[in-house]
Amino acid sequence: MHELDPEQTIMEQLVGLPVADVERDLILATLRETGGNRTHAANLLGIAIRTLRNKINSYTAAGYEVPEALQPSAQ
Template sequence: MHDLHLDHAAVEQLVGLTFAEVERDLILATLHETGGNRTHAANMLGISIRTLRNKISAYRGKGNDVPQSAAQ
């Protein structure tokens, strides 16, 4: 478990968003941070690569811009 101290102002910006919106934004930001590396992003997020791929597919299906891997 991380010893995480969140900035209260940052947390307050999440108020009013759905869990799905926060999850999507976190996944997309993590993919951006990893240069689109899905394996690294899944590890950082603590989810399986299969779960990440399914979520990416769903986000693309809804028209979200998903970062591409530098290798693609």
């Protein structure tokens, strides 16, 4: 993940970064935001769930920590 510089806009911070890195960071951040809900994350990102699963598998294989889906609590 890339560190944000508060003196630059988000767009300025993305200049020069490989698209694959930006895509990975966006996907992982979206998964964290959705509590690991892959269907919701795929919908927010505008990609197919299968595409998201394939990307998650490649990130896991490369050693990145992928947020797990939160399990509903038993009541």
